[in-house]
Amino acid sequence: DSGVTQTPKHLITATGQRVTLRCSPRSGDLSVYWYQQSLDQGLQFLIQYYNGEERAKGNILERFSAQQFPDLHSELNLSSLELGDSALYFCASSVVGLAGADTQYFGPGTRLTVL
């Protein structure tokens, strides 16, 4: 158990809909990262927050957005869903938020299925 929690575990929805994925980081971690893992793909970095502020952006679509709240939990919002958005979405957290300085610990993931 990494200490990172993600809800829900599974999500099935239809094209065009909007969903919210939630992540609670490990106690004491200030940085949260979101990754997408599609079939046969590695983990694709989407976005990073540090202490409530966006720190880095990766291959995140405009239909996707995220935020980190004062209690440090984070939400990833996916809208106008398409079939291709079906994937595993992982959240990770770290203390400082500097990839070369600290380790990212991953949650169990949310499996999103868009029908």
Next chain:
Amino acid sequence: DQQVKQNSPSLSVQEGRISILNCDYTNSMFDYFLWYKKYPAEGPTFLISISSIKDKNEDGRFTVFLNKSAKHLSLHIVPSQPGDSAVYFCAASGGYSTLTFGKGTMLLVSP
């Protein structure tokens, strides 16, 4: 353009033997490298890391080797155990940037 490549999608090894997982990278700015292990239905778990100022880092049965001139790193598991069967991801970062992951290698250790 894949900056971190794991060219072997899968690897089969017998219990007790050495497992060698390979990873190549193209970005010369990468200076920190990690290996993660992932079991089905779980998130990736950190295994071992290495900074570019080193060429080897060891932790129990796991050793990571870094060859900067070849832009290549490898993970050695000795001896391999059935519980090591999982997908192994190589990841890299540079200048304190976020991690770039390879697509993973599925390791199967048979008794």
